[in-house]
Amino acid sequence: MDNPHHKTFEQELAASLSRGRSVAVTGFADRVVGAVRADRRRRVVIRWSSVATAAAACLVAVLTLSTPSEEALNRQTFALFAHDESAQFADLLGASADLSLLSPAVEKSSVAEVLNAPGS
Amino acid sequence: MSQEEPTLPDDEDDKRLMALVAEGDDDALRLLVHRHHARLVGYLRGEVGSQATAEELAMEVFIRLHRAASRWRPEAKLSTYLIHIAHNLVLNEWRRRGRKPTTALEFAAEPGDSTQQSARRVAELDEAFQRAIAQLPPEQRTAILLVVQQELPYEEIAEIMGVPVSSVKTWIHRARSRLRELLKDFYGNE
Numbered sequence A: 001m002d003n004p005h006h007k008t009f010e011q012e013l014a015a016s017l018s019r020g021r022s023v024a025v026t027g028f029a030d031r032v033v034g035a036v037r038a039d040r041r042r043r044v045v046i047r048w049s050s051v052a053t054a055a056a057a058c059l060v061a062v063l064t065l066s067t068p069s070e071e072a073l074n075r076q077t078f079a080l081f082a083h084d085e086s087a088q089f090a091d092l093l094g095a096s097a098d099l100s101l102l103s104p105a106v107e108k109s110s111v112a113e114v115l116n117a118p119g120s
Numbered sequence B: 001m002s003q004e005e006p007t008l009p010d011d012e013d014d015k016r017l018m019a020l021v022a023e024g025d026d027d028a029l030r031l032l033v034h035r036h037h038a039r040l041v042g043y044l045r046g047e048v049g050s051q052a053t054a055e056e057l058a059m060e061v062f063i064r065l066h067r068a069a070s071r072w073r074p075e076a077k078l079s080t081y082l083i084h085i086a087h088n089l090v091l092n093e094w095r096r097r098g099r100k101p102t103t104a105l106e107f108a109a110e111p112g113d114s115t116q117q118s119a120r121r122v123a124e125l126d127e128a129f130q131r132a133i134a135q136l137p138p139e140q141r142t143a144i145l146l147v148v149q150q151e152l153p154y155e156e157i158a159e160i161m162g163v164p165v166s167s168v169k170t171w172i173h174r175a176r177s178r179l180r181e182l183l184k185d186f187y188g189n190e
Helices: A004-019 A028-066 A070-083 A085-092 A096-105 A108-116 B011-022 B026-048 B051-068 B078-097 B116-134 B138-149 B154-161 B165-182
Strands: none
Touching: A004 B116, A004 B138, A004 B165, A028 B026, A028 B051, B011 B026, B011 B078, B026 B051, B026 B078, B026 B138, B051 B078, B078 B138, B078 B154, B116 B138, B116 B165, B138 B154, B138 B165, B154 B165
């Protein structure tokens, strides 16, 4: 039953493949240890960068949450304004504030013309 | 490249060394690599058809082994685990390249061959086998390499490839038939 071709084929297949079974490479272990150390350093850097990124994100969140809202800022402004006596005094004087705002827009010559006009 | 065969790995020693590797012992890692790299590179060379790529992939296997050292449980032999990682890397490599290896390896004749003629015959046969093996479908190539080259039992091959033993047997049978067909010039039609 044995086919000589078949037997030879099986033997030569095994012989051919077994020649490449084990390929020892000089210095390979040292290269691997070097690569593993580099990989270890890289992972430490990556770990610390993620920690730093997370810490920065927390800091930003804390700063954002502790900053007063626009409404709170308005309330604070009004409260300060309520305690500002000079502002209250200006209110008593009526439109003095408006005048002081308008004054730069009024030319001195036109005021003089109005005052010097006959019948004024 | 030296052809000396490192001493055969001992499972208990592998477990002890892996525990040390998990603690960051580089000398233990060096010893593990020295024990296992030759067969790993041999297997990978058969798979990818290139010494340089085989060495790169073997390097990656050991880097992954180191990363997984603390989680590794000695349920299987370390050599099986290493070839399992290597097999996955080979699959990724083929996906990345979008093709299978098609080039045959250049095999130097053994220096101990008796005559030049027999050396030439050996070189020719090796080249023909490599070329034929490179033409096999990936799963058939892996199965035939693991059974004939690495002399692993079917159960271990099934574990490495993550398939039932019956699939391994089928692939090996098909691989043998296909190889005989591809090498009919050498062996004639049967």
